[in-house]
Amino acid sequence: MADIINVNFETVTQQVPQQAYSGIDTWTQMTADGLTVESIETITQVPGVTRTLSNSNKVIAYDFEKTFAAAADAAGDINSNVQTGEFGAGAFTANIPSTAVSETPELTVLESGAKLVDGGSTLASIADKVSLAVVGVSLGTKLGKAIDGAIYNADPDYWDNVYPYINPETWDDIATSQGGKSVIRAIFGLQNDEATMYVDERLLAYQYLLMQQQGAYDLKYAEDGSTIINGVKYGCYNVYYGNYQFPLSSNVNNYAQIIGDCFIFLQKHQLPQEERCNYYLWNTKPFIVRIYNRYGQLQSEENSVKHTATINGIKYDYYGASGGQTGSLIPNQVVYTQTYSTTNPNLFDEPNVIAFLYNVKELPAAPGYTNDPRADIQIDPAQITETAPEPVLAQMKQLYPALFADAAYEDVMQPDGSLLRYTYVPVPFPDISNINQPVTGEMSQVNVKITPDTATQTMLQQIVDLLTAPATEPPPTGEGETPPVVIPTGSANALYTVYNPTQSELNSFGGWLWSENFVDQLLKMFNDPMQAIIGLHKVFATPEISGTGTIKVGYLDSKVSSKIVGNQYVTVDCGEISLPEYFGNVFDYSPYTNIDIFLPFIGIEHLNTGDVMRSKIRVIYHVDVITGACIAEVNVTRDLAGGVIYTYSGNCAVQYPLSSGSYMGILSSIVSIAGGVAGTIASGGALAPLAIGAVRGVSSAHTNVERSGSFSGNAGAMASKIPYLIITRPQPYMAQNFEQFTGYPANQYVKLGECSGFVQVNRCHLDGINAMKEELVEIENILKEGIII
Amino acid sequence: MDIVLYTNSSEPNKLNKTLSNAMNFSGTLREETSILTPSIMLEMETPIEFNYAYIPQFKRYYYITNITSIRNNLWRLNMKCDVLQSYQEGIKNLPVILDHTQDTQKEMYLSDNVWKNIVKEKTDIVTFPNGLNENGEFILITAGG
Numbered sequence: 001m002a003d004i005i006n007v008n009f010e011t012v013t014q015q016v017p018q019q020a021y022s023g024i025d026t027w028t029q030m031t032a033d034g035l036t037v038e039s040i041e042t043i044t045q046v047p048g049v050t051r052t053l054s055n056s057n058k059v060i061a062y063d064f065e066k067t068f069a070a071a072a073d074a075a076g077d078i079n080s081n082v083q084t085g086e087f088g089a090g091a092f093t094a095n096i097p098s099t100a101v102s103e104t105p106e107l108t109v110l111e112s113g114a115k116l117v118d119g120g121s122t123l124a125s126i127a128d129k130v131s132l133a134v135v136g137v138s139l140g141t142k143l144g145k146a147i148d149g150a151i152y153n154a155d156p157d158y159w160d161n162v163y164p165y166i167n168p169e170t171w172d173d174i175a176t177s178q179g180g181k182s183v184i185r186a187i188f189g190l191q192n193d194e195a196t197m198y199v200d201e202r203l204l205a206y207q208y209l210l211m212q213q214q215g216a217y218d219l220k221y222a223e224d225g226s227t228i229i230n231g232v233k234y235g236c237y238n239v240y241y242g243n244y245q246f247p248l249s250s251n252v253n254n255y256a257q258i259i260g261d262c263f264i265f266l267q268k269h270q271l272p273q274e275e276r277c278n279y280y281l282w283n284t285k286p287f288i289v290r291i292y293n294r295y296g297q298l299q300s301e302e303n304s305v306k307h308t309a310t311i312n313g314i315k316y317d318y319y320g321a322s323g324g325q326t327g328s329l330i331p332n333q334v335v336y337t338q339t340y341s342t343t344n345p346n347l348f349d350e351p352n353v354i355a356f357l358y359n360v361k362e363l364p365a366a367p368g369y370t371n372d373p374r375a376d377i378q379i380d381p382a383q384i385t386e387t388a389p390e391p392v393l394a395q396m397k398q399l400y401p402a403l404f405a406d407a408a409y410e411d412v413m414q415p416d417g418s419l420l421r422y423t424y425v426p427v428p429f430p431d432i433s434n435i436n437q438p439v440t441g442e443m444s445q446v447n448v449k450i451t452p453d454t455a456t457q458t459m460l461q462q463i464v465d466l467l468t469a470p471a472t473e474p475p476p477t478g479e480g481e482t483p484p485v486v487i488p489t490g491s492a493n494a495l496y497t498v499y500n501p502t503q504s505e506l507n508s509f510g511g512w513l514w515s516e517n518f519v520d521q522l523l524k525m526f527n528d529p530m531q532a533i534i535g536l537h538k539v540f541a542t543p544e545i546s547g548t549g550t551i552k553v554g555y556l557d558s559k560v561s562s563k564i565v566g567n568q569y570v571t572v573d574c575g576e577i578s579l580p581e582y583f584g585n586v587f588d589y590s591p592y593t594n595i596d597i598f599l600p601f602i603g604i605e606h607l608n609t610g611d612v613m614r615s616k617i618r619v620i621y622h623v624d625v626i627t628g629a630c631i632a633e634v635n636v637t638r639d640l641a642g643g644v645i646y647t648y649s650g651n652c653a654v655q656y657p658l659s660s661g662s663y664m665g666i667l668s669s670i671v672s673i674a675g676g677v678a679g680t681i682a683s684g685g686a687l688a689p690l691a692i693g694a695v696r697g698v699s700s701a702h703t704n705v706e707r708s709g710s711f712s713g714n715a716g717a718m719a720s721k722i723p724y725l726i727i728t729r730p731q732p733y734m735a736q737n738f739e740q741f742t743g744y745p746a747n748q749y750v751k752l753g754e755c756s757g758f759v760q761v762n763r764c765h766l767d768g769i770n771a772m773k774e775e776l777v778e779i780e781n782i783l784k785e786g787i788i789i
Numbered sequence: 790m791d792i793v794l795y796t797n798s799s800e801p802n803k804l805n806k807t808l809s810n811a812m813n814f815s816g817t818l819r820e821e822t823s824i825l826t827p828s829i830m831l832e833m834e835t836p837i838e839f840n841y842a843y844i845p846q847f848k849r850y851y852y853i854t855n856i857t858s859i860r861n862n863l864w865r866l867n868m869k870c871d872v873l874q875s876y877q878e879g880i881k882n883l884p885v886i887l888d889h890t891q892d893t894q895k896e897m898y899l900s901d902n903v904w905k906n907i908v909k910e911k912t913d914i915v916t917f918p919n920g921l922n923e924n925g926e927f928i929l930i931t932a933g934g
Contacts, residue, residue, distance in 0.1 A: 499929040506927055532932040538925035553931050565928065575918030585897035586904055600921050619917055625928055652921060653928070722920030727913045730906035738903070743889030745899035753881030757891025764886070769879035774825060775872045779880065782873060786889070788803040789881075 130186040132159040132175075135199055137438045138427035139207035142403065142448070144375035145216055146440045147430075151368030156437065166209050167389050174202055177580035187408065187424050196449040198408050198424035205393035208379060216369035217381040374444040377402060498565035498626060499551055500543050505562050506536075509551050512558040532556075537653040540601070540721060541570050541623040541630070568626050574619040574723050579612055587732050588613055596726040599632045601716035602650040604726065611645055612636050619723045621652075628653020632723075654717045743786070752789065760786035790818045790846050792829060794853075797841035801852075804877050808841060825870045827851065836864050841871075850874035 136159040140147045151158050164171050164182050175182035187198040211217065304319035371378060377400050384399075386392045397404055406426050411419045426448045431441030443449055501509065532553040546566025551558045579595075581588040590609040598604045599619065615638035623630045634646035735741075743758045752759065761783040766776050796810040814831060822828050824847050842851045851868035859865055873880065887894055889903065 497931055499931070501927050501929055503927070506929070509929070534930040534932055536927070536929050539928050540921040540923075540925045542922050542926055543928065551929065551931065562929070572919070572921055574920055577915055577917055579915070586900055587906065589898070592904075592906060621921060623921075625926075626930065654925065717925065720920070721923050722916055724914050724916040727915060729911045729913065731909050731911060733905045733907045735905075739891045739895075742903050743891050744895035744897065745901035745903060746887035746890040746894050746896055747899060748887050748890075748894035748896070749884065750887055750894050751881070752883050752885055755887070755890060755893040757893075758889070759887060759891065759893075760889040761885045762888035764883050766883065768882060769876050771872065771876055771879075772825065775870065775876070779872045779876065782802060783880070783883075783885070784888075786802060787873060788800065789805070 130184045130197075130199075131435075132163045132182055132184065133436060133438050134430060134432060135159075135184045135186070135203060135427075136163060136207065136210070137430035137440060138197060138199065139203055140211060140216075140369070141372060141375075141428040141430065141440045141443070142204065142425070142445055143207060143211065144372055144378040144445055145211060146370045146372035148368050148370070148439050149437060152437045153367065162210055162214065163206065166206050166213070170389060172578075174200060174206065177578070181584075187410070196426050197429050198426050201404060201407060201423045201425045202389060202393055204396060204403060204425065205389040208384065208392060208396065209387070209389065211369065212381060212384075214369070217379070372440065372444060374446060376446050497552065498543075498568070499549075499562040500545060500565050501551065501560070501562035505551075505560055509558050509560045509562075512560060536656045537628060538656070538717070539623065539625045539628050539654075540652045540717065541572050541621065541625060543567070543570050543625040565625060568624060570623050570625055572621040572623065574621065576616050576618040577725065578616050579614070579725070579727075581614055582729060583732065587730055592730040594728045596728075597634065597646075598720065598724050598726065599648055599650070600719065600721045600723060601630055601652040602632055602648045605646070605648055607634070607646065614638055615642075617725070623652055627651075628655075650716065652716060654714050752783075755789050758786055758788055760784065790844070791815050792831070793843040793845075794836060794839040795841040795843065796839055797852075801871075802873070804873050804880065806841070806850075806871070806874050810838065812839070824849065827868050829866050829868065830859065831864050831866060832862055833864065834862055836866060842866070842868055848875070 137147050155161055160181050164175070171182070175184055177183070184199060184203070188196070302321060304321040307318050307320050308315060379396075379400065384392060384395050386395055404423075404425055408424045408426075410422045410424070428443035428445060428448045429441065430438040430443075432438045543565045544567040545563045547564050548561060549564050551560045551562050582593070587593060588609075593609050593613070595607045595609050595612055596604050597607055597617075597619075600621075612634075615636045618635040618637070620633045620635060621630050622633070628651045630650050630652045632648045632650070633644040634648075635644050636642060636646075740758050743760055747762070752761075764780065764783055766780060769776065769779065771779065792814045794810075794812045794814065795808040797806050797808055799806040814833070816831075819830075827844065827847070829842075836853075836856055840853050842853055843849075844851065850871045852871055853866050854869050855867040857865040857867070889901075
């Protein structure tokens with residue numbers, strides 16, 4: 001058993017040279033420089049040193065293992081490893097936390113210290129838990145959209161419910177989970193500038209895809225506005241997809257009255273083959289309609305037609321004209337339609353002259369998104385032809401390089417020792433007056449940061465609060481690992497052979513066994529080949545194959561080819577899933593949340609919620625292909641610790657009868673399992689809680705119901721072969737603002753003056769209050785009932 | 790002796806009360822009275838709008854618990870000491886162990902009766918990426934070979 005020593009890096013660099021590496025100059029330099037990429041490389045170049053890396057939350061832990069030649073213990077001290085001098089025989093493991101930050105510009109910094117793309121290193125602050133809402137609004141503004149509160153009308157958690165589903169396969173590379181929600185890592189403080197936020201450049205592609213999916217680039221509605229042409233201001237009138245009534249009806253308010261008694265409205269039609277904009281004009285006097293295009297060129301001219309209408313018993317004469325313009329309407333297209341009185345051909349001089357400007361200024365279909373007028377860059381969806389984040393990002397870099405100006409990068413060490421570069425782009429900081437529903441703020445695409453001397457203190461304070469406020473306390477880390485699983489080796493393959501035939505090969509073998517060839521039958525009768533067939537079953541794991549051959553029974557060769565199993569044991573890795581907290585509070589744990597796991601050929605087993613929450617769970621099966629025995633390991637990894645904390649056994653082989661005896665043997669084993677269970681239920685014996693469908697612990701507040709019995713072998717083959725978790729969560733029902741009436745649980749030692757709001761005291765010493773005893777008793781009672789500070 | 794009458798709009802368990810409509814009175818304490826539950830007679834038109842008082846000489850704040858009309862413009866005010874307001878500075882300096890809190894030092898993972906949920910539950914299934922062999926593999930074991 002090797003001595004295991006946890007030493008820090010300095011200890012390693014001081015002590016190791018005294019052992020076998022004295023005289024290596026680089027050790028001295030490493031001690032001076034601290035933990036750097038170069039020092040790590042140097043250590044691993046020393047013969048016999050192996051390096052293992054683990055990466056947790058970008059804090060790299062390095063393990064160096066070296067077996068030293070046996071040497072005498074110093075001063076007879078058995079454990080001289082911790083003393084200066086020679087090391088004892090054996091190996092040691094040095095756990096070196098890599099939290100050092102290098103200030104040398106050429107070296108990569110870890111965890112903090114991003115570098116600007118255009119050169120120079122600069123330290124930075126990392127905010128690991130910026131909400132998707134803040135990031136979404138920032139990126140939307142970066143891409144030229146102004147985002148307002150309308151996006152939250154239908155869904156207050158708009159960003160949380162949309163962003164992770166843009167590309168779920170790659171989302172884990174971008175975001176981490178915090179309290180059941182995705183959070184983003186952002187950098188602040190580059191070059192001491194805390195008012196500029198940098199986020200992963202890949203999010204630009206996600207943001208574009210999000211806005212495209214949400215309809216931010218679709219055009220649907222129109223709005224009105226005024227335009228000045230040749231010094232003359234024209235009014236533009238609302239265009240709606242609706243029907244307007246004639247002006248001389250009771251509902252005259254739907255019209256835009258231009259001048260005097262003239263009414264006008266425009267109506268857009270979407271016909272199967274064309275888009276058409278119709279105009280309807282009315283006046284009490286006759287007029288001529290002239291249609292001009294956006295370039296001021298006369299296109300058509302027509303006279304108005306006289307109409308008569310009677311309203312409320314009064315007869316009205318009016319003149320009307322209608323017409324339209326076909327063809328696709330181009331956004332912001334200006335169409336002139338001018339009318340003038342027949343009594344005066346001068347345009348725009350007479351009261352009867354009507355001039356209106358048809359201006360289709362279209363708005364995005366998605367509420368909450370508009371084009372930011374401050375933006376220099378607007379993405380043209382027609383130019384982005386890709387649909388996945390990475391290719392979209394590549395296209396954006398090519399088409400809109402300005403979006404990636406002033407980027408910063410951070411090189412992060414990976415577990416395999418390589419460096420992975422993360423690139424961050426500056427994004428405008430949103431208005432976080434409502435931190436849960438931010439909107440586009442003062443900063444814009446071209447001005448991503450506020451000017452500190454012009455910003456309000458509230459904005460700056462909000463940024464500081466965002467940087468400094470911890471989301472939640474990091475969970476306490478654990479330590480240690482379970483010992484590795486060692487699969488036994490060796491077999492008696494001289495005495496038997498294990499084949500892995502296909503269905504057709506098996507059929508051929510059966511045909512050989514029961515062939516009508518007389519000679520074959522004689523050989524078989526004398527040799528009784530059936531006695532040489534030990535077993536036939538189906539196992540639900542792919543065995544390791546050592547080669548191919550023909551199936552031999554004793555010394556009889558069937559000439560039927562088959563794969564030959566080389567290893568009795570096989571391991572099946574069912575993969576890993578993450579189990580983050582959903583609520584981010586007590587509801588994620590027992591007795592509120594329960595977790596069961598279905599394991600093929602084993603059944604549904606209960607897991608302790610506290611063991612597996614906030615962790616990665618991996619299921620590994622070890623299968624004995626000869627007997628079908630299997631063991632399922634549930635490996636749980638959380639923070640820096642992990643290991644197999646649950647193991648269950650079963651049998652994943654389906655036996656096939658080869659003779660009447662073997663068939664009865666199969667049946668009896670199945671019946672005995674079922675009979676044993678039935679008998680246990682009837683007798684209510686000690687095994688009753690394990691019976692199928694039994695209810696255990698009925699007196700407990702939360703009944704733990706068995707979801708299945710054990711089923712192995714033949715029964716298990718009829719069930720799913722893929723493990724899954726069954727997570728039962730509660731539905732919290734906390735009253736709104738309950739914290740003002742009952743407060744959250746606390747159990748903290750604190751000075752009352754540091755608290756605010758409702759506070760209920762558990763224990764206190766009433767020292768320092770000059771009051772009568774009766775008053776002191778009353779004070780203590782009131783504090784324990786709760787006060788409001 | 791001075792007495793200041795107030796209108797208090799805060800709830801009884803608030804540490805720092807919101808007091809308004811202050812009115813000062815001066816006079817002489819003519820009869821015995823308790824410091825903790827004083828009973829004071831005041832000559833004034835009507836004290837109906839007041840529900841709170843401060844007596845500097847006693848260095849205490851009081852709730853007005855009852856008002857009795859003695860005769861025209863003469864009232865008896867019965868009061869009870871408000872220990873929170875009277876000793877609020879000392880109370881703020883008290884080190885305590887909190888049981889429940891609205892905001893400061895709250896612990897979201899501490900089991901407590903305050904957490905409420907309805908009886909309905911929500912079940913999610915999370916499948917592992919891989920599993921055992923779906924179709925199985927034949928294993929034939931023969932002697933010798």
